[in-house]
Amino acid sequence: MTIAQLVVPVIVGGIAELDRTSVFHGMLSEPIILSPLVGYILGDPVLGLKIGALLQLFFLGMVSVGGSSPPDGAMAAVAVTSAASLATHYTAVPHEVALPVAVLLVMVPAGRIGKAIDARLKESNVALLHKAEDDLETNGAGVVEKAIWKSVLKTFCTYAVAVAVVASAGTLITSFVLAILPQGWWKALEISGSLLMMASAGIALASLRERRAFLVYASVGICLLLLMVGLK
Amino acid sequence: MNKLNGTEDISGSAARKAFMRSFMIQAGWNAERMQNLGFLYSLIPLLDGASPEDSRDILLRHLEFFNTHPYMAGALAAAVGKMEKNGEEKATIRAFKQSMMGPFGALGDSLFWFSLKPVAVLVGVVLAMAGQFIAAVLAPLILYNVFHLWMRVWSYQGGIKEGSKLISRISGFRFSIINALLGMTAATAIAVLVVCELGTGGGLFGAGEWDVASCALAAVVVFLAAVASRRGLRPVTLLYLAAGFGLIAALGVP
Numbered sequence: 001m002t003i004a005q006l007v008v009p010v011i012v013g014g015i016a017e018l019d020r021t022s023v024f025h026g027m028l029s030e031p032i033i034l035s036p037l038v039g040y041i042l043g044d045p046v047l048g049l050k051i052g053a054l055l056q057l058f059f060l061g062m063v064s065v066g067g068s069s070p071p072d073g074a075m076a077a078v079a080v081t082s083a084a085s086l087a088t089h090y091t092a093v094p095h096e097v098a099l100p101v102a103v104l105l106v107m108v109p110a111g112r113i114g115k116a117i118d119a120r121l122k123e124s125n126v127a128l129l130h131k132a133e134d135d136l137e138t139n140g141a142g143v144v145e146k147a148i149w150k151s152v153l154k155t156f157c158t159y160a161v162a163v164a165v166v167a168s169a170g171t172l173i174t175s176f177v178l179a180i181l182p183q184g185w186w187k188a189l190e191i192s193g194s195l196l197m198m199a200s201a202g203i204a205l206a207s208l209r210e211r212r213a214f215l216v217y218a219s220v221g222i223c224l225l226l227l228m229v230g231l232k
Numbered sequence: 233m234n235k236l237n238g239t240e241d242i243s244g245s246a247a248r249k250a251f252m253r254s255f256m257i258q259a260g261w262n263a264e265r266m267q268n269l270g271f272l273y274s275l276i277p278l279l280d281g282a283s284p285e286d287s288r289d290i291l292l293r294h295l296e297f298f299n300t301h302p303y304m305a306g307a308l309a310a311a312v313g314k315m316e317k318n319g320e321e322k323a324t325i326r327a328f329k330q331s332m333m334g335p336f337g338a339l340g341d342s343l344f345w346f347s348l349k350p351v352a353v354l355v356g357v358v359l360a361m362a363g364q365f366i367a368a369v370l371a372p373l374i375l376y377n378v379f380h381l382w383m384r385v386w387s388y389q390g391g392i393k394e395g396s397k398l399i400s401r402i403s404g405f406r407f408s409i410i411n412a413l414l415g416m417t418a419a420t421a422i423a424v425l426v427v428c429e430l431g432t433g434g435g436l437f438g439a440g441e442w443d444v445a446s447c448a449l450a451a452v453v454v455f456l457a458a459v460a461s462r463r464g465l466r467p468v469t470l471l472y473l474a475a476g477f478g479l480i481a482a483l484g485v486p
Binding site: 032067108136141147193 | 272276295420423427447454458468471
């Protein structure tokens with residue numbers, strides 16, 4: 001583990017959070033993109049891919065509409081992937097399924113932390129607005145530009161620090177949980193992995209706004225099952 | 233970007249600068265007047281050439297509440313910039329801005345957040361299941377951003393060239409059909425990933441290859457989870473319930 005492997009995920013997390021909240025909005029913050037990237041940086045891209053796929057289904061419908069602050073999938077993606085990747089170095093828990101499932105169950109609430117930070121930043125930007133409003137009369141358009149860049153810098157720094165703290169705390173909590181996890185639970189966690197996938201797929205299906213989504217899902221599912229019967 | 237050539241009253245460089253700034257429309261988002269700072273930031277280059285007094289007056293007027301979908305805000309800023317340059321009535325400009333931000337917000341939410349994004353990321357999840365690391369990361373990014381960036385350029389160009397007539401350009405787009413097609417594609421992708429994850433044994437979390445009856449049961453479990461989620465059960469509760477069932481079932485088996 002190098003210093004770069006510890007610092008780069010934090011910077012990537014900060015950039016992803018900027019993409020999610022302030023600049024561009026090009027899906028860099030989606031777990032299916034972010035988790036494999038963090039996993040790759042930490043030396044385990046496949047683990048990142050697994051975590052990213054499951055988190056993506058879970059967070060699919062959690063989008064900011066009308067100024068709301070939904071749970072933060074990017075924060076959860078960085079925290080879960082970092083903790084799981086680091087845990088592969090010291091735990092005997094099988095890395096294929098049981099480890100990511102255990103870490104995911106411990107760390108998924110990290111998304112709530114991002115949501116809380118989001119709300120705080122939106123509140124704190126009110127002061128920037130009032131300052132810009134007061135200065136606009138005398139100093140012209142430059143005050144708006146200054147306020148925008150201040151806000152971007154504040155958002156990046158806040159989230160980079162938050163990602164570092166959450167990922168570190170998550171790694172500590174996870175290492176404790178993995179240390180006390182009875183060996184008999186490892187197989188159980190593997191079975192839970194499939195169930196988590198199903199529950200997350202259900203959550204993703206429910207988040208679709210298309211009213212015929214359930215009907216299409218059922219029709220395609222039945223066709224595929226019939227195809228499986230035919231092939232077997 | 234070459235299409236942003238500007239018009240007689242708005243230069244190409246000003247239009248391009250304002251367009252680039254529209255990517256930061258959510259920066260400065262505040263709990264009091266939401267995207268107003270980002271909107272102003274995008275509007276400033278379009279006021280190039282206005283006297284300092286006029287410019288200050290315009291900026292102060294547009295410090296009011298503003299909130300719409302981030303991808304559509306640039307087009308509205310462009311249309312407002314064009315109207316300001318044309319010297320249209322202040323009340324007309326305000327009415328246009330106030331009346332358009334709601335519909336543009338709803339349109340962007342339904343098209344991008346609830347239709348295009350699910351399809352793009354679900355393609356990524358299906359590719360992840362197939363073990364395609366690079367494709368799983370790049371495919372959603374390309375699928376989503378090609379359309380998203382095109383839409384931004386196209387609508388922005390409409391705002392710069394047509395001002396308040398931007399609405400006729402947008403209303404010519406068949407959003408409801410596109411949304412329905414994308415929604416059904418996303419539902420299809422979920423069915424594919426559920427059956428393939430469990431049926432092939434090669435999925436991400438699949439515990440070996442399942443028989444057809446188990447796959448059918450899994451598909452029903454997904455359906456029930458979806459119904460429970462629609463009925464208001466919190467996603468995180470559903471996740472822990474699923475894990476709990478898995479643990480109880482596995483630990484109960486000797």
